[in-house]
Amino acid sequence: MFSNFDYDVIWRSLPYLFQQGMVFTLTLTAIATVFGLILGTLIAMMRLSSSAVLSGFAVSYVNLMRSLPLVLVIFLFYFLMPYVGQWIIRADQPVQVGAYASTIVTFTLFEAAYFSEIMRAGIQSVPRGQVMAGYAIGLNYREVMRHVVLPQAFRNMLPVIFTQTIVLFQDTSLVYVLSITDFLGAASKVAQRDGRLTEMYLFAALVYFVICFTASFFVKRLQKRISIIR
Amino acid sequence: MPMITIEKVSKWYNPQFQVLKNCTTTVEKGEVVVVCGPSGSGKSTLIKTVNALEPVQEGTIMVDGLNVTTMKKDLPKLRSRVGMVFQHFELFPHLKIVENLCLGQTIVLGRSEDAAQAKAMKMLERVGLTAHAQKYPGQLSGGQQQRVAIARALVMDPICMLFDEPTSALDPEMINEVLDVMVELAKEGMTMMVVTHEMGFAKKVANRVIFMDAGEIVEDAQKDDFFGHPRSDRAQHFLSKILSH
Amino acid sequence: MNYNWNWGIFWDQTPDATGTYFGSLMSGLQVTILLALCAWFIAFVMGSLIGIMRTLPARWAVFVGNAYIEMFRNIPLLVQLFIWFFVIPELLPGDLGIWIKQLRNGPFIAAMLGLGFYMSSRVAAQITAGINALPKGQRMAGTAIGLTTWQTYRYILLPLAYRIIFPPLTSEFLNTIKNTAPALTIGVLELTARARSMQEFSFQVFEAFSAAAAIYLVLSAVVTIVMRMIEKRLAIPGFSGGK
Ligand SMILES: Nc1ncnc2c1ncn2[C@@H]1O[C@H](COP(=O)(O)OP(=O)(O)O)[C@@H](O)[C@H]1O
Ligand SMILES: [Mg+2]
Numbered sequence: 001m002f003s004n005f006d007y008d009v010i011w012r013s014l015p016y017l018f019q020q021g022m023v024f025t026l027t028l029t030a031i032a033t034v035f036g037l038i039l040g041t042l043i044a045m046m047r048l049s050s051s052a053v054l055s056g057f058a059v060s061y062v063n064l065m066r067s068l069p070l071v072l073v074i075f076l077f078y079f080l081m082p083y084v085g086q087w088i089i090r091a092d093q094p095v096q097v098g099a100y101a102s103t104i105v106t107f108t109l110f111e112a113a114y115f116s117e118i119m120r121a122g123i124q125s126v127p128r129g130q131v132m133a134g135y136a137i138g139l140n141y142r143e144v145m146r147h148v149v150l151p152q153a154f155r156n157m158l159p160v161i162f163t164q165t166i167v168l169f170q171d172t173s174l175v176y177v178l179s180i181t182d183f184l185g186a187a188s189k190v191a192q193r194d195g196r197l198t199e200m201y202l203f204a205a206l207v208y209f210v211i212c213f214t215a216s217f218f219v220k221r222l223q224k225r226i227s228i229i230r
Numbered sequence: 231m232p233m234i235t236i237e238k239v240s241k242w243y244n245p246q247f248q249v250l251k252n253c254t255t256t257v258e259k260g261e262v263v264v265v266c267g268p269s270g271s272g273k274s275t276l277i278k279t280v281n282a283l284e285p286v287q288e289g290t291i292m293v294d295g296l297n298v299t300t301m302k303k304d305l306p307k308l309r310s311r312v313g314m315v316f317q318h319f320e321l322f323p324h325l326k327i328v329e330n331l332c333l334g335q336t337i338v339l340g341r342s343e344d345a346a347q348a349k350a351m352k353m354l355e356r357v358g359l360t361a362h363a364q365k366y367p368g369q370l371s372g373g374q375q376q377r378v379a380i381a382r383a384l385v386m387d388p389i390c391m392l393f394d395e396p397t398s399a400l401d402p403e404m405i406n407e408v409l410d411v412m413v414e415l416a417k418e419g420m421t422m423m424v425v426t427h428e429m430g431f432a433k434k435v436a437n438r439v440i441f442m443d444a445g446e447i448v449e450d451a452q453k454d455d456f457f458g459h460p461r462s463d464r465a466q467h468f469l470s471k472i473l474s475h
Numbered sequence: 476m477n478y479n480w481n482w483g484i485f486w487d488q489t490p491d492a493t494g495t496y497f498g499s500l501m502s503g504l505q506v507t508i509l510l511a512l513c514a515w516f517i518a519f520v521m522g523s524l525i526g527i528m529r530t531l532p533a534r535w536a537v538f539v540g541n542a543y544i545e546m547f548r549n550i551p552l553l554v555q556l557f558i559w560f561f562v563i564p565e566l567l568p569g570d571l572g573i574w575i576k577q578l579r580n581g582p583f584i585a586a587m588l589g590l591g592f593y594m595s596s597r598v599a600a601q602i603t604a605g606i607n608a609l610p611k612g613q614r615m616a617g618t619a620i621g622l623t624t625w626q627t628y629r630y631i632l633l634p635l636a637y638r639i640i641f642p643p644l645t646s647e648f649l650n651t652i653k654n655t656a657p658a659l660t661i662g663v664l665e666l667t668a669r670a671r672s673m674q675e676f677s678f679q680v681f682e683a684f685s686a687a688a689a690i691y692l693v694l695s696a697v698v699t700i701v702m703r704m705i706e707k708r709l710a711i712p713g714f715s716g717g718k
Contacts, residue, residue: 067649067695068688069656072667076688079680083478170551174657184554197561205550205558212549283615310621320616323714324634333630334620368713386620 006196010203013190021186022207024100028182029169032107036168037161039108040115047120058116065113070174077106078178099178111168118164122157123149159223166215170208183207231295232256233390233421234280239289241275249275250286251445257390257423262416264432264453265425267442268468273425274317276442277392280423281312294389310338313383313391317399319375321367327354327378328363331385339386346385353381357411373404380411390421397428427472433457441465484679485686496673496683503669504690510586510665511652517591518651522598527628529603540599547596553657555593560585560661586658594651601643605636638709645702649695666690 047058065073081102085095126149134144173184181189184204191200234257241250249272257263265273278284279291282298282305291298296308321330331350335341341349354360357377359370367375376396383391393412397405409431416422416435426432432439432453439456441449441464449456449465460466485497493499529540547555560582564572575581609632617627637644659668670687674680 064692067653067692069653069667069691071656071659072670072684072687072691075667075671075674076684079674079684083680170549173551173553176553176660184551188557191561197557198565201554201557201562205554208551208554209546209549213545216545216549278615281619283618306618306621306623308621309619312619314616314619316612316616316619318610318612320610320612322613322616322631322635324638324711334622337626337630338621366712366714368711368715370713382620 006199009190009194009196009199013186013200016190017183017186017207020181021183024181025169025172025183028104028107028172028175029165031104032111032168032172033165035108036111036115039112041119043112043116044119044123047116048123062113062116065110066117070110070171071177073110074103074106074174074177077109078102081105099175099180103175103178103180107168107172111164114164115161118157118160119153122153122160125156126152155226159219159226162219162222163216166212166219169215170212173208232292233259233261233294234423235290235292236276236280237290237292239276239279239286239291241279241284241286241288249445250279253289253442253445253447255440255447255450257421258437259421260419261437262420262422262424262435263438263440264436265423265440265442266427266429266432266468266472267448271442272445273442274394277394277423277425280392281309281314283309283314306338310334310386311389313380313386313388315376315379315383315391315393315396317395319367319372319379319399321375321378321382323367326364326366327359327370330367330378331382334382334386349385350381353384354378356384357381358407371404372400373407376400376404376408377411380408380415384415388420390423391415393422393424393426395425395427397426429457429469429473441468443468478681479679480681481679482682484673484677484682487677489673490676496677499669499673500666500686500690503664503666503687504694506583506663507652507655507665508694510583510590510655510658510663511648513587514590514594514655515648515651517587518594518598518647521592521595523602525595525599526602527606527633529599530606530632531624540603544596544599547592548600552590552593552654553660556586556589556657556661559589582658582662585661586655586663590651590654590658594647594654597647597650598644601640601647602636605640606632608639609635638711638714641702641706641709645699645706648702649698652694652698653691 043058043061046054047062049055078099081097082094085091085097086093089095130148130152131144134148139147172182175182176185176188179185187200187204191197236253236255239250239253240248242248253276255263265277267273275284279286280293280298282291282301286299289299293308293312296304298305298308301308321327322333325333328347328350331353332343332346335346335349336343351360351363354363357380359374359377359381362370362374362378367378370378380396396412397408400408405428409428412422412424412431413435424431424436436453439449439451439453440447441456441460441462443464448462449460451460456465457469460469485500486495488494489496489499525540525543528536529544531537563585564575564581566572567575578584613631613635614627617631618624622630655663655665656667658665659671666687670683674683677683
């Protein structure tokens with residue numbers, strides 16, 4: 001069944017697949033992770049704050065993002081952003097943002113919702129007794145957070161953050177819907193051009209598998225190490 | 231023929247860790263044998279090997295003349311006839327009390343629903359919990375749950391009963407209600423193997439006491455001999471600690 | 476913003492004159508729900524089998540279960556959809572492949588299989604976690620009253636495990652609904668695809684996508700409420716689950 005398998009098409013397109021496609025996939029993953037984490041932390045803090053307005057906003061934002069399919073959000077932001085840009089800089093015409101910039105913003109905003117939930121769960125996983133004990137030895141709120149809660153919370157959530165990043169890495173393939181040349185987009189373009197769908201898609205699957213499997217293997221090891229310390 | 235024969239039984243959890251070391255003992259019909267010893271000495275493991283809940287690598291265990299160490303197909307049938315009571319009750323939380331008592335009767339023994347119900351209510355009456363038949367385990371106190379667990383074993387008409395620290399997870403005020411049920415069982419002539427640190431119970435109803443330490447049966451003596459003059463230092467030491475409070 | 480709002484657009488005819496844009500979105504919603512349900516059926520059945528396998532004493536069963544999960548979890552959904560749709564028919568023996576390629580609802584079937592197996596790996600992980608979260612003594616207690624391994628699962632472990640994992644299973648079902656959207660890439664005309672084509676033909680970007688977004692929100696709210704009700708009905712007095 002693999003007798004007329006054309007390995008050459010894979011070999012020929014390797015530079016294109018990796019230097020263009022994979023580079024964009026990894027860039028998008030990295031940027032969305034970093035900014036998503038920062039924004040996610042802010043949202044988590046808003047959510048846990050005592051202000052009803054802030055926490056209400058955070059809850060709505062997170063629930064909204066988590067109820068929508070990423071594909072829909074990608075489309076929505078892609079078509080929406082020119083108008084938002086126009087409104088922000090008070091231009092006469094909708095601002096051309098472009099698919100690449102748009103996806104970066106989309107993924108950051110979208111993943112921030114997921115990261116903020118991880119943060120919140122991590123902070124809440126630290127038993128109340130720990131906070132009490134912190135106050136009991138005379139620490140104030142900031143010190144309790146800084147020295148007692150966050151170090152423990154971070155340890156609990158680190159593996160989950162990495163796991164979410166792997167999910168994010170897989171999700172970036174959805175930028176396909178904007179015809180962007182990420183790794184899958186590149187594979188797909190070669191596949192269509194040369195009529196070699198079988199080879200290209202199986203190869204893409206293999207590459208994603210190897211990367212994600214390896215990464216999650218290390219996450220599991222990390223998880224074991226952390227749970228022993230605890 | 232003894233009810234339970236444990237002969238030269240050894241068990242390893244992994245090549246480095248031997249949890250049972252060449253253990254040998256018997257439990258006669260109608261006999262009550264108490265097993266005691268420090269925590270981690272292998273008491274639970276030993277008692278669980280009797281109905282093959284834990285496999286062993288060496289030695290043989292016979293129950294009512296049947297070799298449980300080599301048995302495979304008939305194990306469920308045999309287990310249904312050996313009652314077991316666990317430290318943490320292990321009632322099935324999704325089943326009502328009466329359903330807990332009927333499950334084994336209908337599925338394993340093939341009794342009719344009605345017969346099982348009747349038997350269940352009879353045993354609940356015996357442990358004084360008829361009023362709770364329609365509740366769920368989570369709605370009962372620890373002592374009540376453990377009495378239900380005993381009833382769950384009794385409805386199967388067991389030929390002998392195994393208890394693994396049945397009172398050690400209980401609040402002090404609930405211990406006696408469980409021990410009372412056990413004492414009554416013993417007096418009726420039930421064959422019992424009981425892991426417990428309740429030395430009052432041992433003195434009252436045990437025929438023999440087995441003392442374990444580090445996977446070995448260090449002492450296996452008639453009750454009076456054991457409490458009167460234990461031969462080993464380890465048993466003496468253990469007794470002095472446990473009886474001092 | 477000089478954007479021309481037109482919320483009346485939903486009652487305009489679509490260019491192919493088969494009905495209104497509203498009708499088009501609704502038929503998209505139907506496809507989304509149908510696809511989610513079919514995929515969930517596969518995910519639940521396969522996930523349960525694999526999840527249970529991973530808790531059996533047999534080493535090979537655990538290995539097979541783990542391999543299954545790793546395979547479906549570490550390849551992006553979109554790639555899996557492409558493989559079911561473009562690749563598998565090619566790899567099948569001649570006539571069968573051609574027959575499949577000509578099926579009228581080929582995209583739907585491919586999406587159903589792709590999404591179903593993709594989600595099954597997540598369901599399996601939940602099932603395993605649920606069974607392993609039960610106190611070890613439960614399995615022993617079942618065995619001790621004479622139940623066989625199968626009976627212990629059937630009467631003790633599974634009823635408890637499914638209850639414990641009911642909330643995470645609910646969110647996996649919600650994920651299944653959301654994950655129907657990528658199926659538009661292989662030509663399934665589900666809700667997002669309908670919104671996309673409405674945007675394309677009417678140029679009413681906001682109206683099209685915010686209507687779709689609102690429908691997704693309502694859908695997930697309804698599912699959540701229904702699941703909560705079922706969860707309450709299944710709750711056991713005095714049992715909060717897990718160790
Ligand atoms: N499944 C297991 N794997 C490895 N070691 C175990 C396991 N179960 C028990 N052990 C170890 O075996 C020893 C005896 O356990 P146990 O029979 O429960 O002792 P006891 O009931 O006397 O307290 C303990 O050191 C315990 O840590
Ligand atoms: Mg023990």
